[in-house]
Amino acid sequence: MTVSDVLLTAVGLVAVGAALAVVMTEHLVRAGLWLVVTLGAIAVEFLLLRAEFAAWVQVLIYVGAVVVLLLFAVMLTRAPIGPSPDLDRPLGPALLVGAGTGLGLSTLFVWVFADRQVAVPETGSAQRLGEAIFADWVLPFEVLSVLLLAALIGAIVLSRREGAS
């Protein structure tokens, strides 16, 4: 066991536990805060996989922006701050679907990748990712900026009150 193996196991357990808490907790705000723990743990996993840029983008976009937006939505929909027991969908079929998905995907991926030799890892620093994006991935990058503009305009149009000038 190397240091990264121990870290992978520990951080992975934290991520899974916090994800379970997101799904199971009856407090809406606590679900959002547990989501922060899960996303942070996944950012640490990115660092362990030597994807530095992905890890920092994860921290900036998810922990910084997405969770704040979600908590704003919790406040704006006047959700109950106390426990709100709305777990009233049957758990059985959902567990069946979840276990099926997990087992199926795990077996598939283990079967496909079990005998692959791991290549020498390239560190995903911001400089190397930037070079790759602006050399080989320019068109998707530009399309993405158009998508962001469309999302911006769409959000403004959606949240504009009817009749407001």
Add this chain to the structure above:
Amino acid sequence: MTPMWYIVLATVLFSIGAVGVLIRRNAIVLFMCIELMLNAANLALVTFSRINGTLDGQIMAFFAMVVAAAEVVIGLAIIMLIFRTRRSASVDDANLLKY
């Protein structure tokens, strides 16, 4: 330990997110579960990038994060709109296309 365990972790997180989408009824918690599934997919992409020794998977994960940010903005705007007309954030109440 091989990168295989990262894939197993990603599938476990994805399954937890899928179960959450199936059992919760509040639209915002549903959104959190979808974010969980997207993150599991990103983790798998970064792991594939590590397995293959190239940067392509990491770039795809970066693009997926940006698309997820746009998706959250639009989705929350729609949730707010539904809340404003139906006074409820439960997905079971959003059963009409036009009110």
